[in-house]
Amino acid sequence: MKNKCLIKSILLLLFTGVSCFARGQEQIHKENDSSSSRQPSIRWVQESSNAGWEARDSQGEVVYKGYMWILGGWHDSYQAPPRDVWRSNDGKSWEKVLDDAPWLHSDLPMSTVFKNRMWMMGGWYNGRLEGRSASNSVWSSKNGKDWELVTGNAGWAPRCAAAIVIFKNKMWILGGTTAYYYGDKESLLNDVWYSDDGKNWKLATADAGWPPRAYHQAVVLNDRVYIMGGGNYDPEYWGYNDVWSSADGIHWRQETPRAGWHERIWFSSVAYRNCMWVMGGWSGNPGKNWDDVWYSTDGKNWTELKTDGVKWKERHEHSAFVFQDKIWIAGGMTPPLVNDVWSLKLPRERGRRPKLGQP
Numbered sequence: 001m002k003n004k005c006l007i008k009s010i011l012l013l014l015f016t017g018v019s020c021f022a023r024g025q026e027q028i029h030k031e032n033d034s035s036s037s038r039q040p041s042i043r044w045v046q047e048s049s050n051a052g053w054e055a056r057d058s059q060g061e062v063v064y065k066g067y068m069w070i071l072g073g074w075h076d077s078y079q080a081p082p083r084d085v086w087r088s089n090d091g092k093s094w095e096k097v098l099d100d101a102p103w104l105h106s107d108l109p110m111s112t113v114f115k116n117r118m119w120m121m122g123g124w125y126n127g128r129l130e131g132r133s134a135s136n137s138v139w140s141s142k143n144g145k146d147w148e149l150v151t152g153n154a155g156w157a158p159r160c161a162a163a164i165v166i167f168k169n170k171m172w173i174l175g176g177t178t179a180y181y182y183g184d185k186e187s188l189l190n191d192v193w194y195s196d197d198g199k200n201w202k203l204a205t206a207d208a209g210w211p212p213r214a215y216h217q218a219v220v221l222n223d224r225v226y227i228m229g230g231g232n233y234d235p236e237y238w239g240y241n242d243v244w245s246s247a248d249g250i251h252w253r254q255e256t257p258r259a260g261w262h263e264r265i266w267f268s269s270v271a272y273r274n275c276m277w278v279m280g281g282w283s284g285n286p287g288k289n290w291d292d293v294w295y296s297t298d299g300k301n302w303t304e305l306k307t308d309g310v311k312w313k314e315r316h317e318h319s320a321f322v323f324q325d326k327i328w329i330a331g332g333m334t335p336p337l338v339n340d341v342w343s344l345k346l347p348r349e350r351g352r353r354p355k356l357g358q359p
Helices: 002-037
Strands: 044-048 060-064 067-071 085-088 095-098 110-114 117-121 138-141 147-151 163-167 170-177 188-195 202-205 217-221 224-228 243-246 252-256 268-272 275-284 287-296 319-323 326-333 337-344
Touching (some): 067 326, 110 163
Parallel strands (some): 060 110
Antiparallel strands (some): 326 337
């Protein structure tokens, strides 16, 4: 009888031990599965704290032939703007391509890539000095060194701080101001123009329906053009955080009168991973720079992207690129003017749309 009891006790201990081991292994697997399913940390990476070009803001910027390009910009309001051209294929090392490009109006220009060429148009010259002016010249280049004047007098009024997009195989410019620093409500524009060659421009609409503005941004997403934000700087500030869209550049609808982000001017925007993005900028109410990043798939519903670790300092009129499946920002006014370069890459989920938002 005692032997039977002893055998039962031993068997019970063995069974309990095996069960505990199995449960322990199951818990380990659950923890491993949980760990593997966690989203990787989303962080901004500082690629350079001091790029080769002199600190600046309000420059032209494009991605072209495997490089990010910086074109001209602004150093201060009491000298002519710089006309240098720089490029980089990694954000760390920058090569000067040209000291003095032939275009003069490189403060708040409109820049893009179209038909295998870089384009620079419009812009402001000479800050607050005598002889200051806006431009309606259009320039293009295949290499950043040799620039061709496509037209010295495009059909649209001279302007700076307009938005520009490529849409339906044409270049489009939207709004802007004819008089930086010294303008008023009459200086602001809400017309829309397009061209398929940079020389001949057609008016899509003289009044797009959205309030006239400058220092705004536009992107193409969902086969629509979206414009957002902007307003006026001087002599009286006002800003918007509305979003409008159009399927043809002529007829516009308001997606939201007030997006989730604070009204602002001088921000940057890109289209990346099926979303439109708003980054940084400046507001006069309150008077401050921003370092926030927001994204939306439809222009109506916006989510702020929260990232881990160190990020770039709040700023305005910085360059923004989409390059090597990353968002990049470069330069801008914090103050002071800076020439740092940062990148952000979102993790991808296997076989699914990339996860956006707070990790």
